[in-house]
Amino acid sequence: MPSIRAPAARKATTLTVAVKCRPLTDREGGRDIVRVNNDKEVVILDPDLSKEYLDRIQNRSKERRYAFDYAFGPQSTNLGVYERSIQSTIAGVIQGLNATIFAYGSTGSGKTYTMVGTEDDPGLMVLSLNTIFDLIKNDKSSDVFQVTCSYLEVYNEVIYDLLEKSSGHLELREDPEQGIMVAGLRCIKVNSADKILELLNLGNSRRKTENTEVNETSSRSHAVLEITVTRKQRAKYSNQVMRGKLALVDLAGSERASETNSGGQKLRDGANINRSLLALANCINALGKQQKKGLAYVPYRNSKLTRILKDGLSGNSQTIMIATISPAVTQYHHTVNTLKYADRAKEIKTHIQKNIGTINTHVSDYQRMIDSLQNEVSQLRKELSDKETQLISKPTEKASDDELSWLDTLSHETSENVHERINLQKALFEIEEMNISNRNELQNLDDAIAKQQAIEKDGAVVRALRARRQVILDNIRDNDELSNNYLKEVEANEKRRCELQAMIDEAISNNGNKTYLRVLSQYRLLGIANTELQFEIAMRDQIIHNQREAQKNMWNLLLSLGLDEKQITGLALKQGITIEDWTMTGQLQLSDRRQSPNTGSGTYTTLSSSPPTFQLGANVPLDQYFCSTPISLRNRRPPHIHCRDEDHSSYYLHDYSPSENTALNEDESCFRDGTSSLHGVPERHPLEFCSSYPPTRSQLSSCSESGTSMTPSYVDFRQQQLDVRSSSIRQQMQPSYHAEISSTDYFHHGSMMVHRVSRQGRFHSSPLPQNFAALNSNHVPPKLGQFNLQDMQVLPSYDTIKKVSLSSNSLEAQPPTFV
Numbered sequence: 075m076p077s078i079r080a081p082a083a084r085k086a087t088t089l090t091v092a093v094k095c096r097p098l099t100d101r102e103g104g105r106d107i108v109r110v111n112n113d114k115e116v117v118i119l120d121p122d123l124s125k126e127y128l129d130r131i132q133n134r135s136k137e138r139r140y141a142f143d144y145a146f147g148p149q150s151t152n153l154g155v156y157e158r159s160i161q162s163t164i165a166g167v168i169q170g171l172n173a174t175i176f177a178y179g180s181t182g183s184g185k186t187y188t189m190v191g192t193e194d195d196p197g198l199m200v201l202s203l204n205t206i207f208d209l210i211k212n213d214k215s216s217d218v219f220q221v222t223c224s225y226l227e228v229y230n231e232v233i234y235d236l237l238e239k240s241s242g243h244l245e246l247r248e249d250p251e252q253g254i255m256v257a258g259l260r261c262i263k264v265n266s267a268d269k270i271l272e273l274l275n276l277g278n279s280r281r282k283t284e285n286t287e288v289n290e291t292s293s294r295s296h297a298v299l300e301i302t303v304t305r306k307q308r309a310k311y312s313n314q315v316m317r318g319k320l321a322l323v324d325l326a327g328s329e330r331a332s333e334t335n336s337g338g339q340k341l342r343d344g345a346n347i348n349r350s351l352l353a354l355a356n357c358i359n360a361l362g363k364q365q366k367k368g369l370a371y372v373p374y375r376n377s378k379l380t381r382i383l384k385d386g387l388s389g390n391s392q393t394i395m396i397a398t399i400s401p402a403v404t405q406y407h408h409t410v411n412t413l414k415y416a417d418r419a420k421e422i423k424t425h426i427q428k429n430i431g432t433i434n435t436h437v438s439d440y441q442r443m444i445d446s447l448q449n450e451v452s453q454l455r456k457e458l459s460d461k462e463t464q465l466i467s468k469p470t471e472k473a474s475d476d477e478l479s480w481l482d483t484l485s486h487e488t489s490e491n492v493h494e495r496i497n498l499q500k501a502l503f504e505i506e507e508m509n510i511s512n513r514n515e516l517q518n519l520d521d522a523i524a525k526q527q528a529i530e531k532d533g534a535v536v537r538a539l540r541a542r543r544q545v546i547l548d549n550i551r552d553n554d555e556l557s558n559n560y561l562k563e564v565e566a567n568e569k570r571r572c573e574l575q576a577m578i579d580e581a582i583s584n585n586g587n588k589t590y591l592r593v594l595s596q597y598r599l600l601g602i603a604n605t606e607l608q609f610e611i612a613m614r615d616q617i618i619h620n621q622r623e624a625q626k627n628m629w630n631l632l633l634s635l636g637l638d639e640k641q642i643t644g645l646a647l648k649q650g651i652t653i654e655d656w657t658m659t660g661q662l663q664l665s666d667r668r669q670s671p672n673t674g675s676g677t678y679t680t681l682s683s684s685p686p687t688f689q690l691g692a693n694v695p696l697d698q699y700f701c702s703t704p705i706s707l708r709n710r711r712p713p714h715i716h717c718r719d720e721d722h723s724s725y726y727l728h729d730y731s732p733s734e735n736t737a738l739n740e741d742e743s744c745f746r747d748g749t750s751s752l753h754g755v756p757e758r759h760p761l762e763f764c765s766s767y768p769p770t771r772s773q774l775s776s777c778s779e780s781g782t783s784m785t786p787s788y789v790d791f792r793q794q795q796l797d798v799r800s801s802s803i804r805q806q807m808q809p810s811y812h813a814e815i816s817s818t819d820y821f822h823h824g825s826m827m828v829h830r831v832s833r834q835g836r837f838h839s840s841p842l843p844q845n846f847a848a849l850n851s852n853h854v855p856p857k858l859g860q861f862n863l864q865d866m867q868v869l870p871s872y873d874t875i876k877k878v879s880l881s882s883n884s885l886e887a888q889p890p891t892f893v
């Protein structure tokens with residue numbers, strides 16, 4: 075037997091990836107979500123049509139786009155695919171080159187159709203064989219060709235010979251010259267394409283197939299047809315032999331147990347199919363990374379399939395991957411998954427070389443083969459004795475690589491599922507926030523319209539307000555719709571989560587290494603829980619951050635109004651409010667949750683628990699409606715009292731979080747506090763404190779207390795009778811706004827976010843100006859009405875100039891001079 079040794083020259087080449095989309099089947103019907111552009115690009119549309127709005131506005135589309143060497147749409151025939159992407163490679167096989175063609179895709183995506191085909195549309199196996207025999211027939215040289223063929227299947231990790239009637243289990247061997255070989259596999263000499271097709275049909279009839287929910291004739295095994303073409307020069311004194319090998323692989327389809335609706339043996343088959351496909355996917359991943367990052371380890375040994383395909387994936391082979399996809403909406407996830415792997419496979423490099431040898435070297439070759447076989451025997455003996463030792467000492471502890479790899483992928487899917495859920499929750503959170511603002515604005519507008527109509531019915535202002543109202547209504551409707559869609563996605567996500575958990579549970583109950591898997595499962599579940607907690611914490615951090623900003627701004631506001639520490643202390647004393655001097659109190663360490671008021675440590679301002687009440691005048695001009703209209707606000711975040719930037723102060727007035735238990739107590743006129751709602755009191759000066767707040771997230775090990783369990787404390791401004799008068803306030807709403815306070819105006823400040831108040835009385839608020847309660851000096855009420863801080867509202871965007879009144883009688887403060 076001649077031995078074929080490759081010459082040294084090798085050519086690096088990358089894996090060719092072609093994507094083939096099959097047509098929709100009658101059973102599927104519905105929408106086609108795959109588009110093929112320019113024979114190279116594949117676009118997967120978002121399966122959810124109703125998401126188009128989202129696509130535009132928030133760029134959260136699930137549309138995906140990939141580019142490949144070749145892309146074929148549903149109209150393409152197997153012949154079309156073959157001629158463009160395969161034929162030239164097949165020609166190399168009779169020149170001593172190796173080639174591997176494999177179809178990869180989910181169950182029912184058309185792998186078998188592509189590889190085997192039908193009578194009308196013969197598949198790549200048939201077309202390749204025809205080409206080989208045509209090329210041999212038309213070869214002008216006098217070389218002698220010999221074609222042999224073998225056909226095997228890997229079913230449940232066992233290799234069977236499809237050309238044997240009742241094949242036993244076959245074993246894989248690693249030959250130093252020829253690479254991986256299947257010991258005992260029949261290799262049949264064939265003289266024509268027809269003969270091979272006959273064998274192919276025979277083999278296919280022996281393949282294990284099942285009728286599943288997704289595919290009536292679903293292949294449950296991976297099939298590998300290998301054609302070897304040996305070419306020997308006929309010339310008298312030439313002893314050169316070339317041997318090319320073509321491997322055509324029809325993989326079983328990856329599937330989800332829930333989709334195939336399988337149980338028992340079918341379910342076990344599915345698990346094994348998935349396992350070997352995952353092993354293949356892992357190899358593709360590792361090989362892809364290897365090209366990019368130079369990583370070395372590729373886990374070929376995790377399955378029989380990957381061992382068989384080893385040469386095709388990284389060795390001496392020109393390899394083509396045909397990724398088959400379905401255009402059905404229901405297959406979106408499978409399609410995207412297949413394309414992801416196909417995309418990674420593009421990175422894989424192989425090294426091709428002609429397999430040329432000479433026949434007169436056979437004696438030394440035999441010797442080399444004997445040596446290597448002896449090596450293998452001793453290696454195997456050693457492995458066997460190692461295994462026996464392991465079994466004796468730890469019979470149940472070791473999980474096999476296969477199980478780990480399977481579990482790894484499962485865990486990867488689980489983590490994707492969690493991330494998707496987190497994104498959905500974030501989106502829902504944002505929408506909810508937006509709609510709270512929208513609803514509040516709507517109510518404001520209704521009040522303003524009612525007031526304005528009393529003055530001039532159907533005037534220009536009323537019309538403008540109505541137009542704005544319509545816009546807000548549309549926004550609310552759109553957001554509600556969006557929110558419903560997200561909720562549906564959350565449901566789907568939850569369903570998937572349950573499936574994944576069921577798979578893990580099943581693995582635990584079926585598997586021998588129960589303890590190990592259980593620990594692994596727990597570990598991963600904890601990981602998921604951890605991610606979810608992180609999300610929750612991030613949300614709370616956002617709230618805390620807002621509150622801190624508000625504190626800072628309130629300090630700015632109060633101090634810029636000309637009040638000094640003494641005045642504020644005096645006022646606080648009068649009102650029976652205890653405000654801790656910041657210089658005297660324990661340090662506020664935001665990183666130290668023990669300082670939080672909920673844990674009872676530290677010294678905090680005692681505030682009235684009466685709800686904050688602001689007073690409003692009755693006849694507020696329209697241009698002040700944003701500030702003066704009574705506003706009801708459900709679920710709003712608390713108002714904030716801000717700390718200042720510019721001036722030193724010893725006091726902190728703190729914000730609160732309204733809770734379910736919050737009760738309006740109009741009789742109480744001072745700060746009241748059931749339990750303190752304060753974050754704590756800083757040791758440093760407020761200026762430093764405000765300007766150098768630690769980052770919210772970093773230090774906090776858990777923020778839940780501050781986010782949820784702060785009890786409300788309220789500020790009652792009714793008694794404070796601020797008499798600072800301002801001349802005018804000009805508001806410039808989004809993106810930033812600017813207001814000037816005149817000495818003749820009264821100013822109410824509720825939950826607004828005034829980000830900076832300078833000594834000159836300029837307000838700059840961004841991004842969203844919050845509510846102003848404003849009264850023109852002409853409308854100073856003799857007795858100020860009540861205004862509930864909880865009922866304050868965010869007013870997102872108006873460029874109207876507002877007049878704002880501010881009263882601070884009881885503070886006995888000098889009215890600040892505002893520009």
Ligand SMILES: Nc1ncnc2c1ncn2[C@@H]1O[C@H](COP(=O)(O)OP(=O)(O)OP(=O)(O)O)[C@@H](O)[C@H]1O
Nearest residue numbers: 096097181182183184185186187289292293326327
């Ligand atoms: N290009 C095509 N044109 C027409 N029908 C197709 C095409 N590709 C696939 N089909 C049909 O789609 C169905 C599934 O195809 P096929 O059995 O080839 O899928 P598969 O990926 O091999 O599935 P499995 O992995 O379960 O074996 C079959 O009914 C097949 O006839």
